[in-house]
Amino acid sequence: MQKNIALLIILALSVTACSKKNVGPPPPASPLVSTFAGSGTPGNSDGPGASASFSEPEGMAIDAAGNVYVADLGNNMIRKISPNGVVSTLAGSGAQGAANGQGTAASFCEPGGVAVDAAGNVYVADAVNNMIRKITPAGLVSTIAGNGDTGAADGAGAAATFNYPMDVAVDAAGNVYVADYGNNLIRMVNPGGVVTTIAGATGTATAGYFFAPTSIAVGPAGKLFVADFYQVQDINTNGTVANLAYLNYPAGVTVYPAGNVYAVNAANNLVCEVDYNGVVTTIAGSGATGAANGALLSASFNRPWGVVADAAGNLYVSDSGNNIIRKIVMN
Numbered sequence: 233m234q235k236n237i238a239l240l241i242i243l244a245l246s247v248t249a250c251s252k253k254n255v256g257p258p259p260p261a262s263p264l265v266s267t268f269a270g271s272g273t274p275g276n277s278d279g280p281g282a283s284a285s286f287s288e289p290e291g292m293a294i295d296a297a298g299n300v301y302v303a304d305l306g307n308n309m310i311r312k313i314s315p316n317g318v319v320s321t322l323a324g325s326g327a328q329g330a331a332n333g334q335g336t337a338a339s340f341c342e343p344g345g346v347a348v349d350a351a352g353n354v355y356v357a358d359a360v361n362n363m364i365r366k367i368t369p370a371g372l373v374s375t376i377a378g379n380g381d382t383g384a385a386d387g388a389g390a391a392a393t394f395n396y397p398m399d400v401a402v403d404a405a406g407n408v409y410v411a412d413y414g415n416n417l418i419r420m421v422n423p424g425g426v427v428t429t430i431a432g433a434t435g436t437a438t439a440g441y442f443f444a445p446t447s448i449a450v451g452p453a454g455k456l457f458v459a460d461f462y463q464v465q466d467i468n469t470n471g472t473v474a475n476l477a478y479l480n481y482p483a484g485v486t487v488y489p490a491g492n493v494y495a496v497n498a499a500n501n502l503v504c505e506v507d508y509n510g511v512v513t514t515i516a517g518s519g520a521t522g523a524a525n526g527a528l529l530s531a532s533f534n535r536p537w538g539v540v541a542d543a544a545g546n547l548y549v550s551d552s553g554n555n556i557i558r559k560i561v562m563n
Contacts, residue, residue, distance in 0.1 A: 263562050265516055265531035268300075268548060269313050270556030272523060276307040276326055277319075284319035286311065289550040289557060291345025291357065291399050291447065291484065292538035300540065300548050301354055302557065303343040310346060310356060310367060313557065322354065323367050330361045330380060338373035340365065345399030345447065345538070347408065355408050357397040364400065364410060364421055376408070377421045384415045384429070392427035394419070399447045399484075403454055411445040411458060418445065418458060418467065431458075431467050441473075447495075447538070451487040459485040464495055464506055477510045484538040489545055496536040496549060503536060503549060503560065516547075516560050523554045533558070 267282065275285030287306025294300050298315035301322065309324030321336060329339030341360035348354050352369035355376075363378035376389065383393030395414030402408050406423040409430075417432035432442050447459040456467040459482040467473050476493065483498035493506040494515075502517035515528060522532030534553030541547050547560040 263528050263560070264526055265528060266525050266559050266561070267523075268557045268559040269317050269319050270554075272554055272556050274306065274555050276304070276309060276321070278311075278321055279319060281317045286550075286555045286557070288552050289555065290537045290552055291343075292540040292548060292550050292557075293346045293348045293354065294540045294542055294548070295348045295352060296350070296543075298542055300557070301346045301348055302550060303346045303356065303538070305342050305344060305359075305552075306555075308340045308342065310340070310343060310354060323371055323373050328360070330358070330363065330375070332365075332373050332375060334373070335371040338365075338367075344397070344413075345411070347400040347402040349402045349406060350404065355400045355402055357400045357410060359396045359398055359413070362394040362397065364394070364397065364408060376425050377427050382414070384412070384417060386419075386427050386429055388427070389425040392419075392421075398445065401448045401450045401456070403450045409448050409450065409456060411448040411460075413444050413446060416442045416444065416460075418442065418448065418456070430471065431473050447482070447484045449485050449487050449493075451493070452491055457485050457487060457493050459483065459495055464493060475510075476508075477506045477512050479504065479506075479512065483536070484550070486539045486541050486547075488541050489543060494539055494541065494547060496533075496539045498535050498537060501533040501536060503533070503539065503547065515562075516549075521553070523551070523556065525558075528560070531558075 274287040277285045289302045290305045291303040300313040302311045304311045310322045312322045328341040331339040344359040345357040354367040356365040366376045379390040385393040397410045398413040399411040408421040410419040443461040445460040449457045454469045463478045464476045480499040482495035484496040505513045520532045524532040537552040538550035549558045
């Protein structure tokens, strides 16, 4: 798939803006990395903690109650993890498909990212299907935009087209933003299902440029943050795009409650903080490939992909190569 080809390329890159040399004084002894859910063996078992299993978990989201949602790409499922670490399947049969319906009667094809709104609706970037899907709190799956064809057409609902949408984010007004990976575009789906292109270089040269955007997050005052192949960029509400920091394939991005941006550095197995001045600091990961828990800079990851912050300021990371979900206690 396109993503796997990209990963082969990025592992050879030498851009290391997020590296241990950016770290300041050692953090307090109390912060640490632990395994929140998953056995490490690929599978789709539900259950508490290490009795559950995932397969290449990627994008993540969290609701007001602290439930974490995971786009379980290898299983073609959307999983839910309660605040105490119990994993359940919210939707998806496990088979590849594009069927709408209730819970496990529905199907996805390599879902890459998820977002959740204030009402508890979960939105899914259904990458191979080129669709944006919606799951109600009751588990009913529908398609809100995209018809399955590959393209970059704007329009209402099924009249719109995407090219391997990798991630979604939702704002307070219910607008869903899409990191349209294959088109190098940022798209928006309004609450009525109408898709527009808001940023990215196209044939008509709309504002900004992205290269394989993989993740998107909504920040304070509606500002958007986008992770693509080389960098984290921000999009202001007036549509202007600016580079925030260069990184070595920041696969996932989230906004901390206090306002700073966190990105997972997939190629270097690190989790980084990016402040609004573009200063990058490694906050977790030794850089080695592994699954070691413990002190922040001694812990190890294997192709970390998604990241999300809870209201208390803890981070959750989908450690895709290890098939587990990690928790980073920051203080």
